[in-house]
Amino acid sequence: MGTSTGFSVAIAGAGLSGLCLAQYLTRAGIDVHVYERDPGPFVRQQGYRIILDRHGLEALRESLPRPLYRLALETGDEPGGHLRFTDSSLRNAFTITFKDEPHATRQVDRLTLRSILMSGLDGRIHYGKAAAAVDGGGPSGLRLRFADGAAVAATVVVGADGVGSPLRAQLTPGADPANTPMAGVYGRSPLRFDGRSVIPEALRTSGVLAIADRPGRAFFFTSMRFGEDPREAFARLAPGSYAPIVDDYVMWGLLLRQEEVPAGVHGNLLALRELAARKSTGFHPVIRRLIDTAELDATVLNLFATGRRPRQWAVPRATMMGDAVHVMPPFGAHGGNTALRDAALLGRKLVEARANGTAPEEAIAAYQDEMVPYAFRAVDTAAKLMRRLTGGAAAPHWVLTRVLPRLHRVTVPEA
Secondary structure: OOOOOOOEEEEEOOOHHHHHHHHHHHHOOOEEEEEEOOOOOOOOOOOOEEEEOHHHHHHHHHHOOHHHHHHHHHHOOOOOOEEEEEEOOOEEEEEEEOOOOOOOOEEEEHHHHHHHHHOOOOOOEEEOOOEEEEEEOOOOOEEEEEOOOOEEEEOEEEEOOOOOOOOHHHHOOOOOOEEEEEEEEEEEEEOEEOOEEOOOHHHOOEEEEEEOOOOOOEEEEEEEOOOOOHHHHHHHHOOOOOOOOOOOEEEEEEEEEHHHOOOOOOOOHHHHHHHHHHHOOOOOHHHHHHHHOOOHHHOEEEEEEEOOOOOOOOOOOEEEOOHHHHOOOOOOOOHHHHHHHHHHHHHHHHHHHHHHOOOHHHHHHHHHHHHHHHHHHHHHHHHHHHHHHHOOOHHHHHHHHHHHHHHOOEOOOOO
16 A cells, blocks of 8 residues: 655654554554654563463554564463462462453563564664654654654654653653662573573463562563464565564563662662572472573563652653553563553554544544553553552462461472
8 A cells, every 4th residue: 555645754763663553544544653762673671471461462463464473372372371479489369360262462572572563564663763852743744853853743742661761751751650669680591400490380371470489579481482483484474574583482471569679770680680589588499490590691680660640741743652641560461461552553543544634633532542541451450560569568468378288288399
């Protein structure tokens, strides 16, 4: 389809939501460009495995060309599985079982998904462009200004530049995220070490949240097993696109209080891994083995925050998506799915407005009216789950770590 003239969209941020929206609009023939502050596509860690729920999968199905959607499904892990809540010795407290319907959930590797979302957008993603402000607002359109002094004109500007978005203060005044007491040190370890799996067969299809004896500390881990090797799948379904070189792995995260994170440790990979090792003493040997075998350059620190509901949208033809507007703690697998849902919804509203001759600000207002309720339900759900699992309330913590595990056999042997 040819590109529409006189209507253009500038997206700040080449994360999941920004790229997904670019795919949607490109398919509809709308002129769209993505501006990313990083100097290249893969210069920093941006997460590991994510669980796509029905909202995330539907957003991808609606936004992507059919071969790219198939690529996301076929490189993903098998649907279904379990999330086990255990004590520090990996004795079950209780288990949640996920649906095994093929289109209900899917585990995907975030790097692979990002590569899929970049496919076909050659010339539309511009790196080294850190968004700084939006100028204008009249009928003649907007200008997205960058930190380097350059600017681009666009009919619509979308802030999808993450929790540290410089555009947020201007577009949604007073909606900066609230800090929480919790943080996470995240890592990735090869699934196979010395020729065998580091995850016992009993946990093959399980994520595990091991809750420590002391409140405010827990350890999460789960395996990412590719349904098809990404290099082979890309060659078959998206020839010419970049295929990441990544093997099956275990992603893990140590949850702890921010007050326990030493000053200056952010960005110090060795210090982060040492912090994870020090704070996980007393956990099952499987957990300590994961930290010992972790890929050093894949270790990151995340200080958890919760988005604040916007009370004002200051620029009618500019809006925001994803973590830039509704960051949430990583409990419940809502963050990435909500960001993708944003992208598909905003894409749909803009395409409909373009087809109907409706003013862009009306489409954006309709998007915001629909997005805010579902997004902040997800924020509230994630924050409540975080407080429930890591808070200091003595009774529920005692039930999770002392009572329920004693009713189950040991889930994983020491060896």
